[in-house]
Amino acid sequence: MSYLVLARKWRPQTFSDLTGQEHVSQTLQNAIDSGRIAHAFLFTGARGVGKTSSARILAKALTCEQGMSPEPCNVCSACTEITAGTAVDVLEIDGASNTGVDDIRELRENVKYLPSRLRYKIFIIDEVHMLSTSAFNALLKTLEEPPPHVKFIFATTEPHKVPITILSRCQRFDFRRIPLGKVVGRLRHIVDQEGITISDEALTMVARKGDGSMRDSLSVLDQVLAFCGDQVRDEEVVSLLGVVDRRLLLDATAAVFGRDTRAALGIVARVDEFGYNMRQFCGELIDHLRNMLIIKAVGDASDLVDLSEAELAVLRQQVDSVPLDDLQRHLAVLLRADGELAHASFPRLILEMALVKMATLAPAVPVDELLEQLKKIEEGGAGGVADARAQWRPAPQAQHAPSAPVSSNRPAGRQAEETPPAPVRRREEAKPAAEPRRTGDEWADFVALVRGEKPRLGSMLEQGSPLAVSAARLEIGFPEGSFALASLRDNDSREALKGLACRFFKGEPELVFRTIAPGTDEAPPNLLEKKRVENERRQSDLNQVAISHPAVTEALDVFGGTVADVVSLERKE
The missing domain is CATH 3.30.300.180 (DnaA, N-terminal domain)
Structure with missing residues (x-):
């Protein structure tokens, strides 16, 4: 007997089996209960999230021999035939292969006839967006007023390519990407039923590789089982899938937050040793810091990040003492490095420079704290900054005072x-020099x-x-x-x-x-x-006066800074 892949073996057979699409299953079940069943449905969403499976479950619920019910029995001949794909009254059409108007004309002719043995004749058209414009136009009238024994179920990954005239004639259901936690839970149920030993960390790596698609996740799991057998180790999953080990990401952020440049450079060396792509690691680190930023910003972020509870707990502990502003600055550095890695001849150097820069970033002081400290200085009893400026500023000369005599070094x-001569000076040019x-x-x-x-x-x-x-x-x-x-x-x-x-x-x-x-x-x-010696002496005296001023001393104590330069107010103005 040929092997049946997990994605087909564990395809949902009832609405309760659908993972992550409760909004769709609940709506369809209520419609069946109340008898308000539309004649045309459009299921949209990413690949592998349950569109075709939902179409089959809906077909079984509508045609079950036990009567229409929110959940098909899956034991009657109608349900088993639909599950096996052999029901004559449920036609699954591939929109990518039957794109022409002639195919739709044949479908229109088939619509006229009553179902052979089931309650309804159901047409399931997958990838409906692949139909040509002529085919869509040929389907319009039939889709708007179909016979009472006909139901249409369309499925597509690109609803924007479906004409608005088709969309307006259908009930549209948008299927969401399945959250990581729900994918892991479904995979855990499957491996337990299959008798496979695998850790939650390995299942999380498999689910993350599936990127929100249950079918993709099951395909990856099949690949892992083919490589590892029934006893799966985490190291084998990391090696097979080529994903970045989460421990490397945690070690990298720990080195950055601990301002340990040696450890940060060691992380890059380990990435190179394991053979990971530098840009892939940078992307994983960006996603890792993004998760940390969201956790820091909102606290309870279980619905905003694709992380298991164990991973959430670890990140909460690591990000507890890191300011939100620092996380944003680290992300900015990594995003810039990711852009440079796309065209870099030395990707390792780019990543090393980014991590070293992150590890040596000066702590950001909040603006509110700075304003509060400045307020303390102004309210201090030492005279404040304004008094300091007044003391350092030279006293202005009286308006009526005569012009200052020329100094010894300014003849x-x-x-x-420098002074524009008055016209009368031209007549005095012939006089002897003073x-x-x-x-x-x-x-x-x-x-x-x-x-x-x-x-x-x-x-x-x-x-x-x-x-x-x-x-x-x-x-x-x-x-x-x-x-x-x-x-x-x-x-x-x-x-x-x-x-x-x-x-x-x-x-x-x-x-x-x-x-x-x-x-x-x-x-x-x-x-x-x-002159140079005199200027140095004057600057030294100015520095001494500035540093010994009470306002400056208090400012240095409050901000924990140092005096970089002292500029005379006369020279500045």
């Missing part, structure tokens, strides 16, 4: 360049004069070290190969600088340029180096 000539302002540092004052008169020469002098500064000798040192030294030795530059030196020192100093070795006592610091 009058420089100020003249006496340069003296600060006591002859070299700095001389460079300030040169910058005011000849900015290019002044910027070059700032790079030189003053070796001798007097009315008799002006000696300036530059590093060997300096561009400024070569430029100042030019005749025009030398003559211009000579004239300015005579004017400043009120004499005729000897102008000497020479090279010096940097980093020696022979080379005193130039003006640029002095």
Whole structure:
């Protein structure tokens, strides 16, 4: 005797056997009880969820020799013939093979005749969406007003391809994907009846591979039994189906939540060692984190996730201490990695980078908590942030005060360049230049004069070290190969600088340029180096003032942070 696969052997024979379609079976049973039986039914839904089985059960309930009842007896000749597919008055037509208008014309001719021995003549058309437009049009009149002894039952996986004129003439029943828990329960009943030893974890893997289809799940179970026999081990199921072991997913999330990068990289190494596809593992991990996010968000998520009670308990325990925001950020990282894996030449590297990034993500601080902490700072007795800003901001000058004098490092000539001259200044250009302002540092004052008169020469002098500064000798040192030294030795530059030196020192100093070795006592610091040292000292003082301010200290204590940079309010504005 040939072997009968489980999907056929355990096909539902009564409405109570239908798994996961209680809304359909209850409606059909009530219609039979009340006698409100339509002449045409349309069963829609995914593959393997019970559409054709429901059509046969409905046909048996309508034609049972014990009388029409919500449940067929399955022992009379009418029920047994329909179960075996040999009933002459129940015609099962494959819509994919009989798509033409001639097939429908033949059906219309057959409709006229009374049933041979059953109560009704029933036409079951599977994959009805495959009929041609002409065939649908030929069926319209018969479908709208069929003889009282005829019932039509259509089944399809793509109802959107059925013309609206057909849909409006049928009672439509949408079959749902079967939840994972119900598939596992049905598989457990079957394996117990078959005398097979298999764990609930293995059945869950089989059901998950079926993706909501009972027929697909039974086909996978047949494959597992052919490989393992009557004693099925979990490791054999994992190896046969090529699914990712749930323990790997749990270990991966545990490493991420524990911020253990070594363990996270070890998970990728194990995935590679087992031969799993990196993108498949990433997809499984995305689904795993999605389940955790739903559990965290709604609490009781048994109707929203395809997980067994044991798996739900494990996930609830693992996700208990993980913030919802962190789960969302982890999912975003994985989704981006999944897109990159589709075209990556180094998929392992992409997955490793994603897991390391997830394990090192900085904890997210809720906005409400930040606002509360800021409120505490503002209400604190140390003056608050506003007082700190007021203390650091320089006091504004009075509107009637005269303009500030030019500082030693900002000569009058420089100020003249930045302030647009009034028209009257043009008439004063012929007057002798004003006496340069003296600060006591002859070299700095001389460079300030040169910058005011000849900015290019002044910027070059700032790079030189003053070796001798007097009315008799002006000696300036530059590093060997300096561009400024070569430029100042030019005749025009030398003559211009000579004239300015005579004017400043009120004499005729000897102008000497020479090279010096940097980093020696022979080379005193130039003006640029002095400015840099002064700026560093000023910034150090500013940092010290900022860090020691009570408001800043309190903010650092509340947020647990560190000062990254201090910017002067004058410079910022």
